Amino acid sequence: MVGRTVTGRETILGRLRAALGEPRPTPDEIPRDYRTAGAVAADLDVFVDRLTDYRATVHRCADADVAGLVGQLLGGRQVVVPPGLPRHWLPETVHAVPDDGLAAARIAAADGVVTAAAVAVAETGTIVLDGSPDQGRRIITLLPDVHVCVLRTDQVVATVPDALTRLDPHRPLTWISGPSATSDIELDRVEGVHGPRNLHVIVTG
Numbered sequence: 001m002v003g004r005t006v007t008g009r010e011t012i013l014g015r016l017r018a019a020l021g022e023p024r025p026t027p028d029e030i031p032r033d034y035r036t037a038g039a040v041a042a043d044l045d046v047f048v049d050r051l052t053d054y055r056a057t058v059h060r061c062a063d064a065d066v067a068g069l070v071g072q073l074l075g076g077r078q079v080v081v082p083p084g085l086p087r088h089w090l091p092e093t094v095h096a097v098p099d100d101g102l103a104a105a106r107i108a109a110a111d112g113v114v115t116a117a118a119v120a121v122a123e124t125g126t127i128v129l130d131g132s133p134d135q136g137r138r139i140i141t142l143l144p145d146v147h148v149c150v151l152r153t154d155q156v157v158a159t160v161p162d163a164l165t166r167l168d169p170h171r172p173l174t175w176i177s178g179p180s181a182t183s184d185i186e187l188d189r190v191e192g193v194h195g196p197r198n199l200h201v202i203v204t205g
Contacts, residue, residue, distance in 0.1 A: 036165070037158030042122040044203065047156050050125025054178025056199040063204045066150055067091040070114060073148055073200055077111035080140045084133025085114060089150055099140050107139060112146035113196075118173075119163045120156045127151065127201065128163060129174040138174050147196040149176075152205040 048058045061069055071091035078095045080102065090096050097110060107113075116134035120127045127149055129135040141147055157163050167173060179199045 034161035035159065036161045042156045042158040042162075044122065044153060044156060047120065047122035047125060048203075050122070051178065051199075051201055054125055054199075056125075056178045056201055058201045058203065060203045066202055066204055069202055070094060070148060070150075074112045074114070074146065078109075080107055080110045080113045080144060082115055082134055082136025082140065084136075085116060086134065089114065099136050102140075104139060104143065108143040110144045112148060113140050113144045114148045114150070115141060117149050117151040117155060119166045120151055121158075121160055121163050122156055123159050125177055126160070126163075127176045128167060129176070130167060130171040131174075132171075138172055141174065141176075141196070145196055146198045146200070147176075148200045148202065150202045150204060153203060154205060156203075 048060075051058050059069055066089045068091065070089060071093045075091065075093035076095075078097055079090075080099055081090065081096045083098055083100065094114075096114075097106075099107070115129065115136060116132075117127050118130040118132060118135065129138070129141060129149075131137065135141075157166070176199070179197055
């Protein structure tokens with residue numbers, strides 16, 4: 001006797017009945033007791049060492065000297081800036097183009113971008129942007145060839161878990177560890193494929 005062929009409709013309905021018939025087991029609670037440094041201050045020398053190892057260029061200066069340093073790095077060039085970037089960070093020698101919804105081609109044509117940061121991690125040499133007004137849209141930090149990022153010393157924390165306590169997971173987080181780089185199977189390093197080839201980090205405060 002030949003068995004009856006089960007139709008696709010019956011298969012789907014059977015799966016739905018099985019899924020709805022018995023409650024799914026509740027997953028075990030995942031421990032979140034990650035290692036943190038707590039109140040221990042981040043080691044800025046470690047942070048600088050990690051960034052340098054990633055081929056980023058680190059500068060340290062007072063807040064009042066940021067504009068002069070930005071001028072040395074990007075003077076005479078067109079630079080995209082987020083709408084909330086502190087204006088005293090920009091010298092008159094820089095042609096600042098505010099990002100008011102600029103097209104991708106216009107952003108890519110700029111010589112660089114200047115932003116602030118949300119937080120930075122000393123242990124990994126990582127800078128995190130969260131799309132706040134002084135950091136802007138993610139696209140403006142991906143297309144220009146040079147990214148100058150200004151951050152305060154009190155924004156540098158020791159570990160990634162410490163950084164996560166300062167971040168809103170619902171915001172568009174961009175984690176940056178050095179200039180954009182990749183390598184092929186021969187381990188030939190190529191920079192600038194997924195973002196800026198040159199990353200300058202200005203640590204102030």
